[in-house]
Amino acid sequence: MKTKVKNICCIGAGYVGGPTMAVIAQKNPDIKVTVVDINAERIAAWNHNDLDQLPIYEPGLDDVVLEARNRNLFFSTDVDAAIDAADMIFISVNTPTKTYGKGKGMAADLKYIELCARQIAKVAKTDKIVVEKSTLPVRTAQTIKSILQNTGNGVKFQILSNPEFLAEGTAVQDLMAPDRVLIGGEQTELGMKAIAALVDVYSSWVPIENILTTNLWSSELSKLTANAFLAQRVSSINALSELCEVTGADVDEVANAIGKDSRIGPKFLKSSVGFGGSCFQKDILNLVYIAKSYGLNEVADYWEQVIIMNDYQKHRFAAKIIQTLYNTISGKKIAFLGWAFKKDTNDTRESAAIYVADQLIEEQANIVVYDPKVTAQQMQSDLNYLNTRSETENETFLTTIVDPYETCKDAHAIAVLTEWDEFKAYDWQRIYEAMQKPAFVFDGRGVLDHEQLRTIGFQVYAIGK
Numbered sequence: 001m002k003t004k005v006k007n008i009c010c011i012g013a014g015y016v017g018g019p020t021m022a023v024i025a026q027k028n029p030d031i032k033v034t035v036v037d038i039n040a041e042r043i044a045a046w047n048h049n050d051l052d053q054l055p056i057y058e059p060g061l062d063d064v065v066l067e068a069r070n071r072n073l074f075f076s077t078d079v080d081a082a083i084d085a086a087d088m089i090f091i092s093v094n095t096p097t098k099t100y101g102k103g104k105g106m107a108a109d110l111k112y113i114e115l116c117a118r119q120i121a122k123v124a125k126t127d128k129i130v131v132e133k134s135t136l137p138v139r140t141a142q143t144i145k146s147i148l149q150n151t152g153n154g155v156k157f158q159i160l161s162n163p164e165f166l167a168e169g170t171a172v173q174d175l176m177a178p179d180r181v182l183i184g185g186e187q188t189e190l191g192m193k194a195i196a197a198l199v200d201v202y203s204s205w206v207p208i209e210n211i212l213t214t215n216l217w218s219s220e221l222s223k224l225t226a227n228a229f230l231a232q233r234v235s236s237i238n239a240l241s242e243l244c245e246v247t248g249a250d251v252d253e254v255a256n257a258i259g260k261d262s263r264i265g266p267k268f269l270k271s272s273v274g275f276g277g278s279c280f281q282k283d284i285l286n287l288v289y290i291a292k293s294y295g296l297n298e299v300a301d302y303w304e305q306v307i308i309m310n311d312y313q314k315h316r317f318a319a320k321i322i323q324t325l326y327n328t329i330s331g332k333k334i335a336f337l338g339w340a341f342k343k344d345t346n347d348t349r350e351s352a353a354i355y356v357a358d359q360l361i362e363e364q365a366n367i368v369v370y371d372p373k374v375t376a377q378q379m380q381s382d383l384n385y386l387n388t389r390s391e392t393e394n395e396t397f398l399t400t401i402v403d404p405y406e407t408c409k410d411a412h413a414i415a416v417l418t419e420w421d422e423f424k425a426y427d428w429q430r431i432y433e434a435m436q437k438p439a440f441v442f443d444g445r446g447v448l449d450h451e452q453l454r455t456i457g458f459q460v461y462a463i464g465k
């Protein structure tokens with residue numbers, strides 16, 4: 001097995017695979033990096049001359065792609081050729097929560113991972129290092145290994161776990177200066193050699209003391225745990241936000257006061273309408289499922305409560321809108337500012353906006369959405385995915401306008417669902433004048449200047465205040 005990697009293939013050109021490989025290629029001009037995907041449209045978008053057409057919006061990503069693309073970074077649909085040529089293969093395919101069968105709604109669906117492993121086994125003619133990049137349940141490496149060893153062509157495989165900790169919206173920054181890189185592998189001579197090969201790739205730009213190496217299972221579990229801890233902080237502060245509302249405390253002041261304790265720290269203490277994104281919920285559900293499968297019911301219940309609290313927060317926000325608008329929102333226009341699960345991304349997976357919209361549509365409100373980066377088609381597909389009502393009904397009750405002022409015109413209320421910076425800079429006086437009165441703002445992200453809004457004449461509801 002070679003220790004110096006020359007040729008990398010990454011299966012899956014999504015939110016994780018695309019940016020990660022772009023940075024690896026940029027920092028290692030001597031390594032050929034090919035990112036492959038079965039989705040031809042996605043690959044075409046990665047190859048588009050107009051960098052605004054890249055399939056993923058991440059600040060700074062266009063410059064990295066511009067520098068490395070067609071130098072040593074390639075995007076292709078020829079999965080077999082890339083596997084064949086590579087000495088190191090990253091698996092970066094999606095692992096959604098299962099929607100059927102055993103573990104439905106909880107366990108990760110490993111269908112795509114297994115298909116990848118089978119494809120690698122079929123195609124590989126030389127020894128390979130296979131790196132799990134997707135977030136996976138603990139001991140998935142065992143599954144991959146078993147498939148590779150039992151169906152392969154007799155070639156040797158080493159499996160590594162190298163979970164990605166990047167957050168969307170800051171992906172490039174996180175990749176350029178990661179808090180840590182984690183690499184797990186088998187504690188055998190060949191395993192250690194494989195770990196060293198991947199350490200070598202990262203050490204082109206990451207200080208060696210920030211590259212942690214562990215056994216496979218620790219690495220896999222660390223990823224789930226990191227996300228569970230972060231999500232738990234959000235649910236903890238969200239739980240307190242309701243208590244603040246009834247007691248007269250201000251959740252931001254509480255968060256600031258506790259965050260000054262260096263043992264607690266200030267991050268991930270912003271109360272909100274609820275966390276979203278592709279990782280938090282999925283990873284906790286995975287943790288819960290694994291704990292249950294080992295009979296650790298107390299452990300499972302403890303972590304499940306983080307999700308229950310998050311669902312409750314979304315529900316509570318929608319209920320507050322309905323109640324404040326005199327318990328009747330049928331036929332009323334409600335403007336949504338933001339649809340993405342957080343700012344600076346076009347990703348909408350598990351976004352709180354979807355659930356709040358769904359609940360308001362149930363009451364027959366007319367939702368009009370403006371988001372700087374999310375397409376109307378994506379919003380409809382998010383709603384349809386919930387499967388609560390027909391596509392035609394969803395299209396009737398939820399529309400999209402590309403201008404924020406038009407979006408808010410004649411609305412009874414504005415709900416802020418994403419913390420896009422541009423919202424703060426709007427001409428709120430102008431927005432107020434064009435709205436129905438009384439005009440309400442429900443700030444689900446705590447981003448606006450509430451005093452200023454109240455001075456203009458708005459009635460403001462902010463979480464935890």
Ligand code: UDX
Nearest residue numbers: 164165166167168268269270272275276277279341342
């Ligand atoms: C997360 C992890 O941060 C990252 O390390 C991991 O690799 C993937 O999952 P991401 O989902 O991109 O990243 O977003 P993150 O910034 O963690 O935010 C997740 C959600 O929590 C967002 O909806 C955000 O708005 C919400 N959040 C975050 C809060 O409501 N309050 C906070 O204080 C922080």
Ligand code: ADP
Nearest residue numbers: 012013014015016017037038039093094112115
């Ligand atoms: P993530 O957030 O984990 O990166 P995404 O859904 O954004 O997830 O990306 C995963 C990508 O993996 C998708 O573009 C999908 O088409 C691709 N994919 C899934 N299975 C395979 C496969 N067997 N071969 C190649 N690409 C795959």
